[in-house]
Amino acid sequence: MGTSIFRRRGWYAIVAAALLAAAGCGDSTVKPSTAAPLPAQVSDALTDLVRSGLPGAQAVISGPDGEHTVTAGAGDLTTAAPYAEHAHIRIGSITKTFVATVVLQLVAEGAVDLDAPIERYLPGVVQGNGNDGNRITVHQLLQHTSGLADFAPEVGEPKLPQQLDQTTDGKAYRDFTPVDLVRIAMSIPPQFEPGAQFRYTNTNYVLLGMLIEHITGRSLAAEISSRILEPLALHDTYIPLAGDTGLRDPHPHGYRNVDGKWVDATDMEAAWAGAAGAIISTGADVNRFFTALVTGKLLPAPQLAQMEQTMPMSSVTGMDYGLGLIRFQLPCGNETKQVWGHSGGIPGFATLSIATSKGTAATISVNTEQTNDQFSTALITIICAVA
Template sequence: MRACAAPRIRVCAAWARGPRIPSLELVSGSRPASSPEQEEPLHTTVFRRHARRVTLAAVVVGAVLAGTACGPSEAAPQSSDATVREALEDLVRNGFPGAQVVISGPDGERVVTAGVGDIAGGAPIPDHALVRIGSNTKTFVATVVLQLVAEGTLDLDAPVERYLPGVIGGNGNDGNRITVRQLLQHTSGLPDYLGSGAPTADNQVVQLNPHLESVRWQQYAPEQLVGIAMTMPPQFEPGAKSVYTNTNYVLLGMLIERVTGQPYAAEIDRRIIERLGLRDTYVPADGDTGIRDPHPVGYQENDGKRVDFTALDTSWAGAAGAMVSTGADVNRFFTALLAGELLPAAQLAEMQRTVPFDRMANAGYGLGLMRQSLACGQETWGHGGSIPGFGTRNGVRADGTAVTLIVNQLPTTEEQADMEQHAYETAVCAA
């Protein structure tokens, strides 16, 4: 008799009626000889600001999934997975090529998938798909920084100038007035080197827009990225409020290298990846524009055309968002972090001291870690990331259940962003 405890369930969308993919022209993702520069909204931070609060359905769909029936121990996971699948299918019906949820908990791992990972071939997103995880990188970086604090190598409340003399300066930016804590918490006031790529009325500096082909294939040093930011004035006085800014974490990557003598990627690998056995998690090497197999295609809409954006040089993201991982590895990392496997209690407590999060209601931002209070009453700790081609939303519940949502195209409207958040909340609340 087949054992039914701790099942690993793979659930794919039923395609008898076919997925609804918007009629956009599909463009190859090969390196172009030239490409017109376009001004587009940037999605490289964690989430868009939500125009409205998404209300979750109170009734759990009780559909039975296809497959061999099992005893009562499997009924609850199947019912919750049907609920998650419905939310993912809604994403596909509204313009996302594919979506996947990975749920990890005491009863094992479950994977729920809808849509396609490759429009041309029709293949689904692989169960153990490697994807770019964007700003989840920040939590890895923050963990290394707090480990260095615990070891006495860094002081959270020391000025950044102590560790990176002369790096922050110009146009009112002052490394003597900004602390390591403020970099971690996005309360530094520093300008962001990432933006629309176009000057504004208040700022004639052209920020980097990674959605442009000219940025996509370019290799950048961290000093170049910070240099772009330093050509702009501060957004506000240090400590006055919190505004999510990628420059903060590029600086933290530089700081790690300055005090350890090793690149931030090497410290993440030694202190976290090897320690937890995250076999499918890595920081791409210089010049590595691909993703290790298995992986879905990452898409982006450019001027009404769906572009294969899987390959790109993520040096523009660096310590703010360059990493690659799987849903299972992301869940393992955040679960271990919150269980105290990576930080002493004092540093974990510092990490979880939050300020209001400027990009999402009902959320707080700590030191590289975000708390969300969901409509169903659940609270999660995690982060999330958006990078051309891929979006992830993730968190760990109080009972240790971890959930990661993956989409292989970023939302292009507020409505799509709300749907993505709804799918994540549905998965967390139903898991």
């Protein structure tokens, strides 16, 4: 798909494509060999993925038996060096699950009401051109049912002049604040009536980041750090500051395919994306986060139950969206397996992270957001192997 910084194919359409393939092509497309050791199954899937034309890939699998890291292809096309162990990557929209977790912690503390209109917390921010913050609830923002327009629409979708065109490395937007991004969205009429349907929209989570800062009086980065990163010892996870265009070592290079050639896209301005997709992390850290989340270590039971109340995301059976959390029900041979997670696409990287209630988690990443059908097949194979 195109160049929007939060490409929809970078998070759920890649899996939707795989689910359709699984439904239409039979077990041989997605069923891993149950006789092969886990690392071999994962290695074969990643090798096939790189052979399909992508630069490199890494899977980090965590569970009761320890941690496995499997790589294929190149983390650096110039030197042919592979993805490094403990590689830092941009996780894009997986950031949204961190943000949703903080919001639900505030709900548990009585500081936020899910059913309250966003106008209560951010007066005067959501208004104009038919947008009305009195009619949009916090719950609707979390579940992408607000109807608000996206400040950065998908390539191929109708786009107005005031919407951001993601065709650069992001430096042009270094000075954009969340207020600026919301102002762009407010200049556009809503997509539908609040609560009428699901439609993934980055504007929702920019507003939720603003909500967190308004309620706590602290920055989004500080709240995520004190509430999630520090308690879980996620030392390799951070939100970059403005001007911090690189990645901490070790890291793979991110690439974009331009006119048939891979162009280095590692350095980019992403801090302005904030709550919608700015976090940088590692596979091991993201696995620890999702495992803690789905096993009840970050939220009280009532709030975790609210987060896991889902609605269908599209016409593809097996994918449902909760409050910043996706439930995947995947065809794995003769059975269906359920996992929870999220995925993200941002220039240079595509990532999917999942976890099960049994304490197993996996993060799969490739160092380009321009994925292909083989990426979908690899995701299904790896998830079926670990779930």
